[in-house]
Amino acid sequence: VQLVESGGGSVQAGGSLRLSCVASGYRYSRFCWAWFRQTPGKEREEVASIDGDGTTVYADVAKGRFTISKSSDRDTLYLQMTSLKPEDSGTYLCALSHKYCDVGAGQGLYNYWGQGTQVTVSS
Numbered sequence: 001v002q003l004v005e006s007g008g009g010s011v012q013a014g015g016s017l018r019l020s021c022v023a024s025g026y027r028y029s030r031f032c033w034a035w036f037r038q039t040p041g042k043e044r045e046e047v048a049s050i051d052g053d054g055t056t057v058y059a060d061v062a063k064g065r066f067t068i069s070k071s072s073d074r075d076t077l078y079l080q081m082t083s084l085k086p087e088d089s090g091t092y093l094c095a096l097s098h099k100y101c102d103v104g105a106g107q108g109l110y111n112y113w114g115q116g117t118q119v120t121v122s123s
Contacts, residue, residue, distance in 0.1 A: 001025045001112045003094050008117030015084050015121070021077040021094030021114055032101035032109065033070060035079045038116065039090035044107055047092070048079065051101045061088075084121045091116040 007019040019035065034049035048058045048068035056068050067080040077094050095110035102109055 001096065003096060003112055003114035005092065005094050005114045005117040008092060008119045010120040010122065011084055013085055013121055013123050016080070016082045017084065017119060019079040019081070019092055019094075019117060019119075023075055023077070023096060023112075026096065026098075026112075028098040030098060030100060031074075032097040032099060033077050034095045034097075034101075034110065035068060035077070036093045036095055036107060037088075037090040037119075038093065044093075046106065049101050050077070055101070057101065057103055081119075084119075086121045086123045089119055089121045091118055093117075 002024045003021055005021045011017055030052060032049055032051050035047045036044050037047055038044045046059055047062045048066055050056045050068045050070055065083045069078045093116040094114045096112040097110045
């Protein structure tokens with residue numbers, strides 16, 4: 001299984017970005033897909049997740065500003081980010097689990113990870 005993220009970049013505060021993650025080689029019908037972000041000196045933080053039925057869960061930092069979605073063929077995961085703040089800066093990674101989503105399970109739930117895409121928000 002390979003996950004490849006794209007769409008990161010540098011924007012000013014208040015701007016928007018759309019991240020994508022393309023999955024290949026995955027054959028499980030059951031899954032949970034998520035975006036995490038990593039910043040230096042901080043623990044990897046789950047931003048949002050979505051399961052096969054389209055049920056979404058957002059961290060408080062993402063509610064009202066970020067939207068997670070997936071393509072109909074389930075090969076691509078998206079994260080639409082709006083009203084970006086400098087504290088949103090970091091490396092965003094997509095993660096895939098062949099289990100159902102489990103709020104609070106954290107990064108241990110996930111079997112596969114992408115390399116990440118960098119997001120920088122300037123004030």
